[in-house]
Every structure is written in structure tokens, then in C-alpha cells.
Amino acid sequence: MKLKALILKDLYTQKVYIYFFSMMWFVIVTNFFTDGSPFRHVLLLTILAFWLASSTNANTKSFEGESVLINSLPITRRQIVLAKYTSGLMWFAFAAIAVLVYIFLFDTFAPFPTRMMHVDEFILSLSGYYILLSVFYPILFQAGYHISSIVTFVFAFVVSMGIRIFHNMVENPGLTFMPGIVETLESNATLLMFVFIAFSIFITLISYGLSVRIYERKDF
Structure with a gap:
């Protein structure tokens, strides 16, 4: 019951404007997602869920004040x-519902082909989402919201750039070895997915342990 109350506390204290900004965010990035690519829907879900989860800690002074109260x-x-790590599941569920509605409307009204997300895509999105949270929370407990947000953004940007570079290499006809690598990856897609999930769980457990160690040493 204590864990449930702590999770619901994040829900109740979430700023209303965050939900409106989330809706606006969909509109702003629509041009990026108009091709209906499942990968981009996975990316959209991951980013939206992280935005909702991280924004509950946006006010550093409020976060520190709540910490003093909660620790009493x-x-x-x-x-x-x-509770912080577990509440991530709640925010992911909210984001998943929003993205499913978005895809349904996109599929119904947009002049581009698309489809609803598959279960494995939800799992991949959830895994990527928890990797972002695993970067965010230890730094949040140590240095505050602004620094943790910047570091997580830089991390996500570097990873996305790496993916983009790999994609460009795949499309480069001069790199004759790339088709073989892509074929190997495609033939082992299921194995790679399980490796990614296992990596996400491993990183999350390490992050949780580190966050506990940092927070237990905090002097409020």
C-alpha cells in the first residue's frame, strides 16, 4: 500500500500543463512521423513515456521539499x-494509450499506410524507455532535474545519431560488406531483441541500486 501511495503521489502531483504540452508535442512532431513507420511509433512511445515520467520531477525545489516531507x-x-522506478510503468501505460489512439487516427485519416503496433514493439519501446530512466534517475537523486535531463538528452542524442549513421551506411552502395551485416541482424532479430531486453533489465537493476545508494546518503 505504501508503494501504491507513492506511485499515485507522482500522478496526483503531475502538473496539468504537462498533459497539454504532451498533446502539443504530438502536433509539433507530426511531420516526423507521417510515413507511418512502426520504428517511428516505437520511438514516439519511448520519448513520450520518458517525458511524462521525468517531468514529475521538473521543479527541483518542489522535489527537494517533497523529499523532506516524504522522508519524515x-x-x-x-x-x-x-516507487520512482515502478511508477515508470504507469507513465508508459498512459503513453501507450495515447500513441495507440494517435496511430488509429493516423491510420484512419492520413494518406499514408501504417498499422497498429505489435507486442514485440511495445516491449522494445519499454526496454528503451527504462534505459533512459536508468540514466535519468541516479543523476536526478545526485545532481537534480536539470542536469539529469541534459545528460539523458545528450545520451539519447548520441544513440540516435549512431542509429542514423548505421542507417546511412546500410544505404551506401559503396560499402559492400553492409548487406551481409544487415542480413545477419535480420536473421537473428529475435535473439537481438532478447539481448536488448536483457541489457535493459541489467542496466535498470544497476541504476536502481545506484539510486538507492545515492538517495540513502542524502541529507535532507
């Missing part, structure tokens, strides 16, 4: 950190 309650700091 009969709960452990480990439970507080666990």
Missing part, C-alpha cells in the same frame, strides 16, 4: 526510489 513518513528511502 514511516517509509524507507529504498521504497521511495522503488
Whole structure:
């Protein structure tokens, strides 16, 4: 019950304008997602879920004030950190519903082919989302919201650039070895997905342990 209350606290204290900004964010980036590519829907879901989860800590002073209040309650700091990581599932569920509605409207009214997301795509998005949270939360507990947001953004940007570079290499006819690499990746797609999921779980567990260690040493 304590864990549930801590999770719901993040929901109740979420700023209303964040939801409006989320709706505007869909409109702003629509041009990027108009081809209906499933990969871009996965990316959209990952980013939206992270935006909702991270924005609950946007006010650094409020976060520190809440920490003082929460730590005066009969709960452990480990439970507080666990609630932060667990609440990520709640925000992911909200984002998934929003993206599914978006895809349905896109499929119904847009003049481009698309389809609803598959289960494996949701799992990949969830894994990528928790990797972002795993970067964000330890830095949040140590240095605050603004620094953690900047570091996570830089991390996501570097990864996305790496993916883009690989995509450009695949389309470069001068790199004759790339088709073989792509064929190998495609033939082992299921294995790679499980490796990515396992990596996400591993990183999340390390991040959680690090966050607990940092937060337990905090002096509020």
C-alpha cells in the first residue's frame, strides 16, 4: 500500500500543463512521423513515456521539499526510489494509450499506410524507455532535474545519431560488406531483441541500486 501511495503521489502531483504540452508535442512532431513507420511509433512511445515520467520531477525545489516531507513518513528511502522506478510503468501505460489512439487516427485519416503496433514493439519501446530512466534517475537523486535531463538528452542524442549513421551506411552502395551485416541482424532479430531486453533489465537493476545508494546518503 505504501508503494501504491507513492506511485499515485507522482500522478496526483503531475502538473496539468504537462498533459497539454504532451498533446502539443504530438502536433509539433507530426511531420516526423507521417510515413507511418512502426520504428517511428516505437520511438514516439519511448520519448513520450520518458517525458511524462521525468517531468514529475521538473521543479527541483518542489522535489527537494517533497523529499523532506516524504522522508519524515514511516517509509524507507529504498521504497521511495522503488516507487520512482515502478511508477515508470504507469507513465508508459498512459503513453501507450495515447500513441495507440494517435496511430488509429493516423491510420484512419492520413494518406499514408501504417498499422497498429505489435507486442514485440511495445516491449522494445519499454526496454528503451527504462534505459533512459536508468540514466535519468541516479543523476536526478545526485545532481537534480536539470542536469539529469541534459545528460539523458545528450545520451539519447548520441544513440540516435549512431542509429542514423548505421542507417546511412546500410544505404551506401559503396560499402559492400553492409548487406551481409544487415542480413545477419535480420536473421537473428529475435535473439537481438532478447539481448536488448536483457541489457535493459541489467542496466535498470544497476541504476536502481545506484539510486538507492545515492538517495540513502542524502541529507535532507
